[in-house]
Amino acid sequence: MKRKHKKYSKPKRPFDKTRIAEEAQIKKDFGLKNKKEIWKAEAQIKKIREKAKKLISADSNEQKVLFNGLKKIGFKIESIGDILSLDKKDYLKRRLQTLVLTKKLATTPKSARQLIVHKKVLVNKRIINIPSYIVPLELEDKISLKKKIKTEKNK
Secondary structure: OOOOOOOOOOOOOOOOHHHHHHHHHHHHHHOOOOHHHHHHHHHHHHHHHHHHHHOOOOOHHHHHHHHHHHHHHOOOOOOHHHHHOOOHHHHHOOEHHHHHHHOOOOOOHHHHHHHHHOOOEEEOOEEOOOOOOEOOHHHHHHEEEOOOOOOOOOO
């Protein structure tokens, strides 16, 4: 069995007042379950930035591969400077939970999360019950709610 490793790291200063306030606001705005989800987003952005830093001196073909991959996810990127300026909020905006809310399929971030967890949201006609699913740009317009099927009772 493969050993699971953490996909994030905790903050170095656990009682930093400004960070706690900022994270609380992000948690409220995006309807996150806990701050661990913010830390995971930070870790993903950190990975993307590290890839970009390694490709600064590389040829343009390798850079274009990275640019195209990030454009498919939905980031608006034209240069390595754009990648280095990415923020955790940019990443959180690409989550299924946030996109369900922005498409007005749910009224609040919490209700969007509940719809997803209760398997009421379809992406490309497939049920996805993971609120942190990063929706590719091509599937963004294929997000819909599951239709209710009424069955008639025979007497």
